[in-house]
Amino acid sequence: MSNERILGIHHMTAITNDAQANVDFYTGTLGLRLTKLTVNFDDPSAYHLYYGDGVATPGSGLTFFPYQGRQGKLGPGQVIATGLAIPADSMGWWVDRFASEGVDFDNPFSRGDEEVLPFRAHDNLPLELVASAAYTPGAPFEGGPVPIERSISRMHSVTIAENYSDATLKLVTETLGFEPVKDEGQRIRLQAANKGPGAYLDLVIDPAMPFGHGGFGTVHHIAWATEDEDTQKTWHETIQTQGYNISPIMNRDYFKSIYFREPGGVLFEIATMGPGMLLDEDEASLGTSLRLPQMYEPIRARIEASMPKLRLPSGVTVPVELAESK
Numbered sequence: 001m002s003n004e005r006i007l008g009i010h011h012m013t014a015i016t017n018d019a020q021a022n023v024d025f026y027t028g029t030l031g032l033r034l035t036k037l038t039v040n041f042d043d044p045s046a047y048h049l050y051y052g053d054g055v056a057t058p059g060s061g062l063t064f065f066p067y068q069g070r071q072g073k074l075g076p077g078q079v080i081a082t083g084l085a086i087p088a089d090s091m092g093w094w095v096d097r098f099a100s101e102g103v104d105f106d107n108p109f110s111r112g113d114e115e116v117l118p119f120r121a122h123d124n125l126p127l128e129l130v131a132s133a134a135y136t137p138g139a140p141f142e143g144g145p146v147p148i149e150r151s152i153s154r155m156h157s158v159t160i161a162e163n164y165s166d167a168t169l170k171l172v173t174e175t176l177g178f179e180p181v182k183d184e185g186q187r188i189r190l191q192a193a194n195k196g197p198g199a200y201l202d203l204v205i206d207p208a209m210p211f212g213h214g215g216f217g218t219v220h221h222i223a224w225a226t227e228d229e230d231t232q233k234t235w236h237e238t239i240q241t242q243g244y245n246i247s248p249i250m251n252r253d254y255f256k257s258i259y260f261r262e263p264g265g266v267l268f269e270i271a272t273m274g275p276g277m278l279l280d281e282d283e284a285s286l287g288t289s290l291r292l293p294q295m296y297e298p299i300r301a302r303i304e305a306s307m308p309k310l311r312l313p314s315g316v317t318v319p320v321e322l323a324e325s326k
């Protein structure tokens with residue numbers, strides 16, 4: 001291994017079936033900020049919705065592609081839970097909130113020194129609130145419906161299911177530099193360089209788990225954070241040298257990305273920390289209008305005409321309709 005490091009989780013991206021329900025759930029029920037409204041850079045007929053903390057810190061980011069199609073089914077080679085970090089004394093508050101908001105949740109339970117509240121989003125995406133003493137406050141969104149002292153600070157962990165873990169473990173420890181934290185046989189926790197909540201990868205190993213399939217309500221990929229474009233180039237070489245089929249370096253405007261599939265089947269991305277979500281909007285206006293990459297600006301009118309209307313947390317509906325008189 002050279003000296004580049006995977007810092008922790010950069011973001012996770014999932015497929016959802018309903019953009020409006022998605023905005024309402026993540027900004028309303030969970031109190032995250034809509035930090036960017038853009039299109040799928042590889043398919044501008046679909047939105048790409050970003051949520052995060054108040055300043056869109058990498059590691060707080062949940063992103064979604066709304067697509068119709070079939071409901072996904074969980075299985076090996078998929079992310080079976082995405083953990084979100086909440087303050088240690090907040091579990092009761094969140095249980096009450098989920099009950100009053102009609103969220104589909106299970107009773108909280110202890111896993112080691114953490115309390116876990118499993119729940120499903122509007123599209124059945126499996127999520128967990130995780131409370132632990134290791135919680136550190138992030139940069140909460142003060143304009144949301146959740147009080148700051150209860151707010152989700154960042155992603156806590158991603159949990160991947162595998163029938164067999166040897167090849168995945170070899171990749172993440174020997175190549176990507178994750179350290180084992182806990183090994184309970186069927187459940188292994190690893191952490192990236194930043195350590196602690198936000199840097200956890202949990203592997204659940206179950207040789208008998210039946211295959212699932214992609215679709216809405218499942219995670220499309222997990223992005224891991226690397227410092228900058230130089231370290232990303234090194235990662236690209238390292239991973240390619242090991243025989244993985246890795247994408248070219250892709251410019252996502254807010255970060256640069258490379259993609260490859262880990263041996264168990266989960267799509268991994270390695271994304272740069274910068275330039276970040278403040279590239280084209282200031283902090284106050286994050287997520288308040290449809291942003292397009294330069295390549296799609298010439299066809300903005302066509303894209304906007306084809307997009308379903310979305311009511312944003314501000315009450316504004318996008319795309320903004322042109323005045324009739326023009």
Ligand code: ZN
Nearest residue numbers: 013221223269
């Ligand atoms: Zn991504």
